[in-house]
Amino acid sequence: THVLDLMAMTLxxxxxxxxxxxxxxxxxxxxxxxxxxVKRHTDENQGIVELSMNRPKARNALGKNLVGMMEExxxxxxxxxxxxVVIIRSANxxxxxxxxxxxxxxxxxxxxxxxxxxxxxxxxxxxxxxxMPVIAAIDGAALGGGLEMALxxxxxxxxxxxxxxxxxxxxxxxxxxxxxxxxxxxxxPAIAKELIFTAxxxxxxxxxxxxxxxxxxxxxxEGDAAAHAALILAQEIVPNGPVGIxxxxxxxxxxxxxxxxxxxxxEQACYAQVIPTKDRxxxxxxxxEKRKPQYTGE
Numbered sequence: 001t002h003v004l005d006l007m008a009m010t011l012x013x014x015x016x017x018x019x020x021x022x023x024x025x026x027x028x029x030x031x032x033x034x035x036x037x038v039k040r041h042t043d044e045n046q047g048i049v050e051l052s053m054n055r056p057k058a059r060n061a062l063g064k065n066l067v068g069m070m071e072e073x074x075x076x077x078x079x080x081x082x083x084x085v086v087i088i089r090s091a092n093x094x095x096x097x098x099x100x101x102x103x104x105x106x107x108x109x110x111x112x113x114x115x116x117x118x119x120x121x122x123x124x125x126x127x128x129x130x131x132m133p134v135i136a137a138i139d140g141a142a143l144g145g146g147l148e149m150a151l152x153x154x155x156x157x158x159x160x161x162x163x164x165x166x167x168x169x170x171x172x173x174x175x176x177x178x179x180x181x182x183x184x185x186x187x188x189p190a191i192a193k194e195l196i197f198t199a200x201x202x203x204x205x206x207x208x209x210x211x212x213x214x215x216x217x218x219x220x221x222e223g224d225a226a227a228h229a230a231l232i233l234a235q236e237i238v239p240n241g242p243v244g245i246x247x248x249x250x251x252x253x254x255x256x257x258x259x260x261x262x263x264x265x266x267e268q269a270c271y272a273q274v275i276p277t278k279d280r281x282x283x284x285x286x287x288x289e290k291r292k293p294q295y296t297g298e
Contacts, residue, residue: 047084052091059098085234089137093223099144137230151182158204159219165201
């Protein structure tokens with residue numbers, strides 16, 4: 001009964017958010033700031049939004065300002081049903097995110113460190129909780145909190161030469177934004193322990209071999225090969241039914257947290273959400289008429 005109540009509450013919240021949207025996002029449609037660039041694609045790529053971190057001197061380290069911008073932007077994208085896929089990338093070639101801004105943190109009073117780490121953990125969790133697919137485009141170093149942010153994404157594409165690792169034990173701490181939980185769920189506990197205990201940094205090729213990233217590709221001369229590959233992957237996702245994708249993501253994510261029997265019940269509940277949608281009927285009609293379906297997310 002508890003599982004069914006939880007499913008009903010979760011599905012209800014998502015349905016309300018998807019139905020009503022979020023008009024406040026309009027001001028972000030072409031937003032450019034010092035540290036975060038938000039690009040909404042149009043025409044054939046409509047529905048894809050790119051969030052580009054823009055702190056090149058700090059290797060896109062996560063400081064208070066960047067974290068605040070990402071919190072606000074993700075909070076608004078979450079409720080906009082016109083957004084089909086989100087890509088998180090660097091605005092500058094050959095990098096992703098170097099993790100927390102340690103220079104900024106060193107200047108923090110001790111009483112501020114804990115709350116900021118909790119805030120960073122909340123940001124990473126908000127990425128995981130986005131209803132639509134989120135893709136990390138890793139064109140360079142993804143270390144510490146930077147890799148934890150990528151781990152929270154649904155899919156990861158990396159340049160073969162990109163370096164990544166959870167290196168916190170070098171500083172006598174542990175990953176504090178979900179790394180100890182999300183990494184073993186991707187690569188298994190033994191490999192996760194080895195990487196965290198040794199603070200080892202691996203490249204994109206090795207990350208692909210162990211399942212840390214979906215795909216590793218050679219870097220190009222412009223230093224944005226992963227970003228291009230992420231856009232191609234997003235283009236494959238956009239034509240499909242957004243409610244079906246949303247419910248599929250939810251069923252997978254929640255199913256991983258419970259026994260199989262409860263996971264199957266959650267799948268059934270998610271399937272029930274797509275049955276009354278206009279998109280389901282549009283898919284059947286388009287199949288019968290031998291044309292591409294035009295999904296609206298309703």
